[in-house]
């Protein structure tokens with residue numbers, strides 16, 4: 001008989017975009033209702049480059065939380081060509097900063113302040129290794145002429161593998177992996193290297209971008225890949241590897257900026273993220289592995305305690321809203337107007 005309910009330690013989201021201002025205040029509650037902590041991405045405009053900026057951003061998030069919420073935002077800094085070893089030391093000393101995010105310049109939303117030449121940030125990477133502060137990586141090549149579907153595999157081979165060899169003690173999270181190539185690299189790498197996986201890359205392949213017409217709410221970066229890559233991701237999470245953990249990459253954009261001639265990349269999944277993962281793990285025949293992925297492997301990597309509170313999922317379908325308020329406008333979630341097979345029955 002199919003499993004009807006599942007109780008796991010309160011999960012965390014190890015990769016989340018909360019935005020700022022009114023949009024942030026509109027979405028943070030979706031995550032805080034289920035997840036205990038989240039690694040908050042720093043790709044605001046202007047980017048969160050310093051510990052002082054991260055502290056101020058954290059204060060704004062805490063202020064926006066519903067009364068009584070114990071949700072903890074785990075802050076990150078945005079690595080730019082200007083980042084200094086001194087800022088790395090300050091970040092490592094802060095109880096609130098948990099990593100530094102590397103965006104190859106121009107690779108994705110608000111990444112123009114990122115790094116074009118990895119050779120120019122060696123001193124910063126050495127300082128991060130020294131201070132044992134994790135490097136979080138958007139793993140897509142920005143070399144001209146590389147096909148958009150190949151950017152992750154090319155980055156892994158040409159940039160990430162050499163970087164991990166050069167800094168063998170640096171803890172690295174390859175964020176939102178999408179390919180069999182990335183799975184093979186991460187699973188074969190030393191324990192210092194881990195990865196997050198989104199619900200959309202476990203549930204959808206690239207055909208979902210063109211299902212009867214162009215589907216802007218399936219557009220994210222890294223872009224969805226072909227079916228064999230999705231299958232490799234499902235096999236990887238089913239293996240129970242401690243190197244893999246939950247990171248939704250929930251990335252809300254106002255609906256008008258998605259329904260546009262040049263629409264923004266980003267999928268909003270926060271209100272239904274945990275149920276979507278349950279669907280994916282069920283499809284993989286691996287519901288037993290969801291607890292490690294959602295609640296245990298991330299804390300172990302980031303050296304934080306596993307939650308003592310629990311969340312219960314029940315196999316009971318519900319209908320997803322067509323949209324949610326987002327600042328002055330709206331945001332359309334993944335699966336908008338559709339049905340999800342699992343629901344969060346109780347959370348702290």
Ligand code: DOR
Nearest residue numbers: 108109220221251265266
């Ligand atoms: O699809 C994406 N959206 N990928 C990213 O890397 C950034 C994110 C965003 O901030 O919207």
Ligand code: ZN
Nearest residue numbers: 017041249251
């Ligand atoms: Zn992201």
